[in-house]
Amino acid sequence: MPRKPRNRIGESYGQLTVIELSERRSTAGNAYWWCLCTCGRKREVPSDSLSHKKRSKKNITECRDCAQKLSREGVSRKNNREEQLRRQKAIKNRAELLGKVPENWLKLPLTDAEARELGQKKFFRGIRCLKGHLSPYRINGGCLKCAQKNKKN
Numbered sequence: 001m002p003r004k005p006r007n008r009i010g011e012s013y014g015q016l017t018v019i020e021l022s023e024r025r026s027t028a029g030n031a032y033w034w035c036l037c038t039c040g041r042k043r044e045v046p047s048d049s050l051s052h053k054k055r056s057k058k059n060i061t062e063c064r065d066c067a068q069k070l071s072r073e074g075v076s077r078k079n080n081r082e083e084q085l086r087r088q089k090a091i092k093n094r095a096e097l098l099g100k101v102p103e104n105w106l107k108l109p110l111t112d113a114e115a116r117e118l119g120q121k122k123f124f125r126g127i128r129c130l131k132g133h134l135s136p137y138r139i140n141g142g143c144l145k146c147a148q149k150n151k152k153n
């Protein structure tokens, strides 16, 4: 007979507030609680995932939808950081190429993502492709010189 769990109704963990004891028990006999997320959705959460201790990785602090949304936002923040670095690098590379490459290349967007933002098809990061060409790239298409070569063959 599993022991009666401590009443946690009304406690809050991140976006969740414990509202009701669930019928469900883990194989070890631990209780599950129904929690209400600030977005209005409910989530059934095992007792041991409801904790204020920071060290625990399995802590649950929002419903499944909010958790998924938060992790997606985390990913896009990371992508933004990477994109910023890519653009800074491209600016630096292009500064070194001033006078060595056609001037119009240096007016192209810096990266694939910037080309998309500006509604353009080509960009120039100032880097060489795997074949060693220094050339603008086409979004989705890669190095323009490689593309020309492939066409000829």
Ligand SMILES: [Zn+2]
Binding pocket: 015, 037, 038, 039, 040, 041, 062, 063, 064, 065, 066, 067
């Ligand atoms: Zn939610």
Ligand SMILES: [Zn+2]
Binding pocket: 129, 130, 131, 132, 133, 135, 143, 144, 145, 146, 147
């Ligand atoms: Zn190439």
